Amino acid sequence: MKRVITLLAVAITLPLAAQQKPVYLDESRPIEERVEDALSRMTLEEKIGVIHAQSKFSSAGVPRLGIPELWTDDGPHGVRPEVYWDQWRQAGWTNDSCVAFPALTCLAATWNPDIALLYGQCLGEEARFRGKDVILGPGVNICRTPLCGRNFEYLGEDPYLASRMVVPYIQGVQQNGVAACVKHFALNNTEINRHTGNAVVDDRTLYEIYLPAFKAAVTEAHVWSLMGSYNLYKGQHCSHNARLLNDILKGEWGFDGVVVSDWGATHNTDEAITNGLDIEFDSWVGKPKGAPGKTYDYYYMAAPYLQRIKSGKVGTKELDDKVRRVLRLMFRTCMNTKAGFGSMCSEAHYAASRRIGEEGIVLLKNDDGLLPIDPAKTKRVLVVGENAIKMMTVGGGSSSLKVQREVLPLDGIRNRLAGLAEVTFVRGYVGDPSGEADGVTTGQNLKDDRSAAELRAEAVEAARQADCVIFVGGLNKSRGQDCEDADRIRLGLSYGQDSLIVALAEANPKLVVVNVSGSPVAMPWVDRVPAIVQTWYNGSEAGNSLAAVLMGDVNPSGKLPFTFPARIEDVGAHALGDYHAKGSRDTIDIRYNEGIFVGYRWADRQKKTKPLFPFGYGLSYTTFEYGRPTIDRKTLTADGQVTVSVSVKNTGEREGQEIVQLYVSDKKASVERPVKELKGFKKVALAPGEEKTITFTIGRDALCFFDATKHEWVAEPGRFEALIAASAADIKGKVAFDLE
Ligand code: BGC
Numbered sequence: 001m002k003r004v005i006t007l008l009a010v011a012i013t014l015p016l017a018a019q020q021k022p023v024y025l026d027e028s029r030p031i032e033e034r035v036e037d038a039l040s041r042m043t044l045e046e047k048i049g050v051i052h053a054q055s056k057f058s059s060a061g062v063p064r065l066g067i068p069e070l071w072t073d074d075g076p077h078g079v080r081p082e083v084y085w086d087q088w089r090q091a092g093w094t095n096d097s098c099v100a101f102p103a104l105t106c107l108a109a110t111w112n113p114d115i116a117l118l119y120g121q122c123l124g125e126e127a128r129f130r131g132k133d134v135i136l137g138p139g140v141n142i143c144r145t146p147l148c149g150r151n152f153e154y155l156g157e158d159p160y161l162a163s164r165m166v167v168p169y170i171q172g173v174q175q176n177g178v179a180a181c182v183k184h185f186a187l188n189n190t191e192i193n194r195h196t197g198n199a200v201v202d203d204r205t206l207y208e209i210y211l212p213a214f215k216a217a218v219t220e221a222h223v224w225s226l227m228g229s230y231n232l233y234k235g236q237h238c239s240h241n242a243r244l245l246n247d248i249l250k251g252e253w254g255f256d257g258v259v260v261s262d263w264g265a266t267h268n269t270d271e272a273i274t275n276g277l278d279i280e281f282d283s284w285v286g287k288p289k290g291a292p293g294k295t296y297d298y299y300y301m302a303a304p305y306l307q308r309i310k311s312g313k314v315g316t317k318e319l320d321d322k323v324r325r326v327l328r329l330m331f332r333t334c335m336n337t338k339a340g341f342g343s344m345c346s347e348a349h350y351a352a353s354r355r356i357g358e359e360g361i362v363l364l365k366n367d368d369g370l371l372p373i374d375p376a377k378t379k380r381v382l383v384v385g386e387n388a389i390k391m392m393t394v395g396g397g398s399s400s401l402k403v404q405r406e407v408l409p410l411d412g413i414r415n416r417l418a419g420l421a422e423v424t425f426v427r428g429y430v431g432d433p434s435g436e437a438d439g440v441t442t443g444q445n446l447k448d449d450r451s452a453a454e455l456r457a458e459a460v461e462a463a464r465q466a467d468c469v470i471f472v473g474g475l476n477k478s479r480g481q482d483c484e485d486a487d488r489i490r491l492g493l494s495y496g497q498d499s500l501i502v503a504l505a506e507a508n509p510k511l512v513v514v515n516v517s518g519s520p521v522a523m524p525w526v527d528r529v530p531a532i533v534q535t536w537y538n539g540s541e542a543g544n545s546l547a548a549v550l551m552g553d554v555n556p557s558g559k560l561p562f563t564f565p566a567r568i569e570d571v572g573a574h575a576l577g578d579y580h581a582k583g584s585r586d587t588i589d590i591r592y593n594e595g596i597f598v599g600y601r602w603a604d605r606q607k608k609t610k611p612l613f614p615f616g617y618g619l620s621y622t623t624f625e626y627g628r629p630t631i632d633r634k635t636l637t638a639d640g641q642v643t644v645s646v647s648v649k650n651t652g653e654r655e656g657q658e659i660v661q662l663y664v665s666d667k668k669a670s671v672e673r674p675v676k677e678l679k680g681f682k683k684v685a686l687a688p689g690e691e692k693t694i695t696f697t698i699g700r701d702a703l704c705f706f707d708a709t710k711h712e713w714v715a716e717p718g719r720f721e722a723l724i725a726a727s728a729a730d731i732k733g734k735v736a737f738d739l740e
Contacts, residue, residue, distance in 0.1 A: 052280040052299040076137020081402035090439040097404040099349040100393040100539030106360035108156040108561035120172020128176040128342025133333035140213035149191035152482040152518020156561025157599030163216035170221035177339025182217040184229030198232040201592040203708035224257040239265035245276025269300040278322045357538035357545030363556040363619040367530040372552025375420035382466035384428040385473040387516045391442040395477030397484025400437040412543025428459040431495040432478040463507035474516035482518040491522040520564040557657035559618035572602035600728040604675035614729035622652030626732035629724045641699040650686035662696045667719040
């Protein structure tokens with residue numbers, strides 16, 4: 001006994017370098033052993049110290065034990081600039097400008113998991129180089145309404161598509177010893193009332209629509225951290241929600257990572273202790289007047305927790321569980337010396353950013369082959385619209401970035417056509433000329449004091465003189481557009497763009513409308529315009545990616561990750577009337593009355609209305625012909641699978657990529673099921689004349705619905721159809737089979 005005490009005393013008094021390497025610092029030992037070792041050496045105060053923030057974006061380590069601080073940062077499109085210790089404002093560092101990658105809607109529109117991996121790898125490298133241990137993203141909240149201000153940060157409306165895209169993104173980030181932090185768990189599907197909205201949703205809808213992408217992140221990508229959302233569910237805030245965090249995330253899915261609160265999403269110490277929160281960030285608690293220490297010491301999981309333990313009111317079981325998780329995260333990230341040092345602003349990252357943008361741009365309409373623009377025949381190109389000249393990497397809320405460079409659409413077009421055609425620009429309209437977020441300014445002066453009529457007259461006159469007009473408009477990242485903490489107020493475009501587009505179309509029939517947005521928008525002029533391109537907030541290389549598609553250097557191959565409804569009433573959440581457009585200071589129920597009928601599931605059900613553009617839709621400069629799908633057997637046994645094959649041929653003259661989609665339809669069930677659900681997709685590259693056979697395997701999983709009474713996934717025997725499609729509204733062929 002005496003010997004043990006002496007040894008312990010030596011270990012405590014000797015500096016770390018002079019001690020025999022403790023187990024927790026020995027990377028050759030299993031992580032769980034290291035966790036237990038570190039935990040056993042920590043004092044109560046040190047344990048409390050690692051479960052809440054010590055600054056805006058970091059939590060403390062254990063200085064005495066050489067356990068470093070844990071640094072987080074947004075997320076999800078690039079690494080956010082450094083901010084002051086206690087403020088949102090950028091700190092003015094000169095070495096924190098990043099490469100901005102396209103917004104996650106663009107990534108979803110690529111329908112290419114390899115591209116998602118590339119995205120994650122590059123972002124992870126940037127984060128690692130910048131010393132970030134946790135990158136606050138990706139976001140996988142389902143696009144329930146086109147009006148949600150944060151749709152642009154998410155992966156679309158379909159749980160299967162979002163799941164397939166989120167897994168490689170997370171794997172790519174984490175390869176760098178940087179944790180992804182999948183957010184916002186869960187049911188944060190509107191920005192209005194994001195702090196007061198209490199989602200009222202049935203279990204079937206929760207499990208079928210709103211949880212699958214999170215589940216894939218946890219069970220397939222093994223994400224190391226997750227962010228609890230601001231809103232409530234079952235009357236309890238989601239960052240300390242017993243059902244979501246204890247029962248589902250940590251119970252059913254076996255999550256071994258860290259739950260971080262959204263910034264300011266913690267409200268209650270007792271719930272935070274028992275309901276699964278592991279690290280508390282940015283609580284808006286004041287420090288008692290004259291009290292010692294810092295505000296952070298008074299967070300819900302700081303002094304109040306310590307007091308409860310010291311007074312015997314609560315034990316340390318929950319605390320130890322939280323600390324174990326934090327230590328595990330640290331060993332995976334900031335204490336992982338094997339993951340390299342990352343890299344930043346490399347040409348490889350710019351090239352990746354450009355490639356992601358090029359693959360995600362969606363060609364929506366192209367009458368008479370107006371696109372691609374042929375510089376040999378188009379000598380005078382007119383570009384109109386504020387979004388051609390507005391930097392879009394600044395703004396939108398927490399995902400706002402400070403970029404090393406950003407190629408604007410006008411510059412991309414100009415660069416590409418230099419020496420080939422004359423490119424002129426007129427403004428056409430003024431949207432929001434401001435460009436500042438948390439002290440990062442674009443440096444652009446976009447002010448124009450002319451009246452709307454003057455601007456329009458100038459644009460129309462210029463359009464008459466041009467061989468081709470490219471209008472670049474859409475939404476922007478200002479409040480009330482695609483921006484955090486507020487929703488849009490309408491589906492349509494602002495700033496008089498709709499009537500300007502009509503006037504331009506009348507002045508010049510060769511009009512290409514480029515819509516920049518992160519959400520579906522209304523297009524009342526759709527029939528009056530020959531060519532429409534959907535692009536996204538495409539980051540540092542936005543202009544180059546766009547120009548490459550417009551001029552045909554790249555054949556567009558993106559498809560829509562969400563339905564573009566013709567009218568807002570055609571969206572389930574709005575048709576059934578429980579979308580609150582007004583802010584409420586008190587808790588307010590948000591009833592998900594439309595249930596599982598979100599996006600195309602709703603559009604399919606409303607046979608009478610047709611969307612403006614369906615989910616999964618996108619054109620190419622070439623054409624594809626689908627063969628008749630075949631199936632290898634007519635019956636699926638409970639643990640077996642069927643294989644569906646279809647040939648796809650490039651029947652045009654250019655090489656291109658087609659996204660072949662597989663939907664499954666349950667012909668008869670004891671519950672109402674969607675007409676069809678996406679259960680597979682493949683992006684296939686084809687040279688002119690080339691034909692390939694695509695195969696999909698369908699197992700029982702693809703046939704299930706969630707039976708809330710039994711609390712399990714159920715596949716009912718009977719007839720199913722496998723639909724091969726080019727979009728949710730373009731079924732190329734189907735084959736039937738029976739589940740035994
Ligand atoms: C957002 C999160 C973000 C956090 C930190 C919150 O307002 O909802 O998505 O990661 O701020 O910036």
